[in-house]
Amino acid sequence: MEATTVYTLNFDPDVCESCETCDCLMKCQYMAFDLAEAKKEKDNINRGKDSRVLIECATCYACEAYCPANNHPFYLIVERQEEKGILPAPAPITRQQTLMMKPKGTITPMRVSPPVIDMCYFPMLTDSIKEPLYENPSIIVGSDIFCNIMWLHFARNSVIREQLPRAIDNIWHYYLRDSHVDELICFHDECYATFTHLAPAFNIPVPFKAVHVFEYISGRLDELKDIIEPVNAPVAYQRPCSNRLIPETQHWVDDIFQKIGAQRVKRTYDRDNALCCGQVLRAHQREEMADDVQNRNLEDMKAAGAVYCVFNCPACMMAMAEPVAQKGIFPIHLSDLCQSTLQGDAPKG
16 A cells, blocks of 8 residues: 655744744734733644634734744644634635535646646636737646645645645646646746745645746746836735745736836835735634725725736735725736736726
8 A cells, every 4th residue: 555645844843942033923913912922822832732823813824924934833823723623714614615626636638838827726817818928828727736725724734735736746747747848837826835835844845846927927028028008007016915925026026017117006005014805804704804904905005096906816806806996996917917018908097
C-alpha cells in the first residue's frame, strides 16, 4: 500500500517565543490587544490552548504579512480552529461550500501553449481573457484545478491538505507537462498566493513556476504602449485578503496604474491598512462588523475622490460592486480596465 504523504505546517514556536513585538496580533485591524495580552494569547495559540483569537479572528490573512519572521501565524490559527472544532462560519454553510467547491473529476488532457492563464474555478470570467491584452492565450479553468485557498476562511486546512496537491498534480499532468510548458499565469491573487506561499508553508511541492497576472499585464502594457489611451482618472484599489500573502506583488499595481494613466488615490484604507470587502464576514454571520468595515471602506473611497474602484478578486467585486456604484464610483476589474485602454473604450465613471 502506498504511504500517505503528511503535509505539515512550517512553524517554529521558538521564533514566537523570542518575538518582542507580537506584530501578528498588535497590528490586527479587527481585534485590539495591549502587548502583554497579545503575547499571552499568542502563546496560548502556540501551545494549543484556548484563545479568544480563535473565536474573534476575521480570517483576513493579514497577520501572515505582519509577521517579520514569516512564521505563519495565520495558518497556525486556522490549524487550531480546526483542531478545536471552532468554525468561523456556521457548519451548514461550511458543508455547503465544501460540497459545492469539491473537484468534479471531469478534467481531460489538453495541449496548451504560452501564455497559459489559470482561471481557477471562475469560468464566468474567461471572457476577460482576449486580445490585445492577452496574446494567443490558452485558458484552463474548472473544479479540478481549484486552488482551495478559500478554506482558510472556514477553518479547513484539512481540505487544503487533501485537495491542493491533487489540483497541482492535475495542472501539471493534464496541461503543462506534456505541452512542455513550465509557467502558469495566475489570474487571481488566490492562485498565485497558493502556489508561492501556501503550498511551500505546508511543504506541498509545485512543479511549475507561477507568474502573477500583474507581472504579465505590466509586460504587455510595455509592448503595447503605443496604443494605450490613458484613463486619466483617480482610482481606488480594493486589495484582497489573499494579496496579504504576497505583498511583493503590490508594486505591479502601481506600475500598471502609471502605465494606463490612472492615479491611485491616497486614502486611509489602502495598502497595508486595506480592509476586507465584507464578503467573508457575512459568511461568518458577522453582519454588523461587515457593514461597519464595508461602509468605512466605501466612504474612504468617495472622500478620496475615486472615479473607479478597481478589483482583482472576483469575490471582492461581487461583494462591493453594487454598493460602490451606489456611491457614484464605477466598479471594474483591473484586467478589464487595462483592456479598455487598449481598445479606446474605457467606461465613464
